[in-house]
Amino acid sequence: MKQQYMFIGIIILLLAYRIFKRVRRSIGWQQLNKNRMRRSIVIFLIIGALVLLQSGLKPIIITSDIVGILIGIGLAYFASIKTNFEMRNGSWFYNTNIWISGTVTLLFFGRLIYRIYDIYSIEKLHGATNDVLTNRLQSMASGWSAGLMLIMFAYYIVFNLFMMKKEKNLTQELNA
Numbered sequence: 001m002k003q004q005y006m007f008i009g010i011i012i013l014l015l016a017y018r019i020f021k022r023v024r025r026s027i028g029w030q031q032l033n034k035n036r037m038r039r040s041i042v043i044f045l046i047i048g049a050l051v052l053l054q055s056g057l058k059p060i061i062i063t064s065d066i067v068g069i070l071i072g073i074g075l076a077y078f079a080s081i082k083t084n085f086e087m088r089n090g091s092w093f094y095n096t097n098i099w100i101s102g103t104v105t106l107l108f109f110g111r112l113i114y115r116i117y118d119i120y121s122i123e124k125l126h127g128a129t130n131d132v133l134t135n136r137l138q139s140m141a142s143g144w145s146a147g148l149m150l151i152m153f154a155y156y157i158v159f160n161l162f163m164m165k166k167e168k169n170l171t172q173e174l175n176a
Contacts, residue, residue: 011116015109015112015113019105019109022105022109023102023105026096026098026101026102026105027098028095029086029088029093029094029095030093030094030095030096031091031092031093032085032091032092032093032094032163032167034164034167037160037163037164038160038164040156040160041156041157041160041161044153044156044157045153045157047153048150048153048154048157051065051146051149051150051153052065052146052150054146055146061146063147064145064146064147065146065147065150067147068146068147068148068149068150068151068154069150069151069153069154070154071151071154072104072150072151072152072153072154072155072157072158073154073155073158075100075103075104075151075155076154076155076156076157076158076159076162077158077162078097078100079096079097079100079101079155079159080159080162080163080166082096082097082100083095083096083097083163083166085166085167085170087170087174092167092170092171094163104151104152104155104156105152107148107151107152108148108149108151108152111145111148111149115145
């Protein structure tokens with residue numbers, strides 16, 4: 001039983017660390033690093049594709065996935081318009097809109113915390129049959145849950161693409 005609490009504690013610490021890093025990256029001026037943006041685009045594309053493939057072909061699930069992707073794209077477009085750029089020591093820096101990136105981060109971590117709570121509540125069902133537990137676990141990965149996750153994936157993929165394009169345009173304007 002103590003190992004279980006230690007494992008939960010480690011998960012909570014890792015989660016708190018990632019929240020800190022995400023918030024730190026969302027507030028203030030950040031150096032535009034194309035390599036890091038390309039890596040995150042590839043990672044989010046792979047994970048997003050896996051989420052889409054796992055979702056299945058039920059109409060409600062496809063609808064939530066499409067709505068999540070469209071909301072993420074819309075937020076990324078709006079965030080890219082509201083992002084400020086500045087040249088410092090030969091490098092481009094950008095400052096994102098804190099409300100948009102904060103909302104996307106809050107949606108993701110809120111969903112994650114809810115899922116952790118749901119898994120914990122499943123564990124409390126000592127008398128439940130395997131069928132009940134299996135149905136609860138499957139319902140966690142379906143419906144609007146995947147759509148909420150795809151908001152974040154679509155947002156960061158499209159936002160990073162917009163930032164790289166904007167940096168290219170700004171550099172061309174500067175050199176012209």
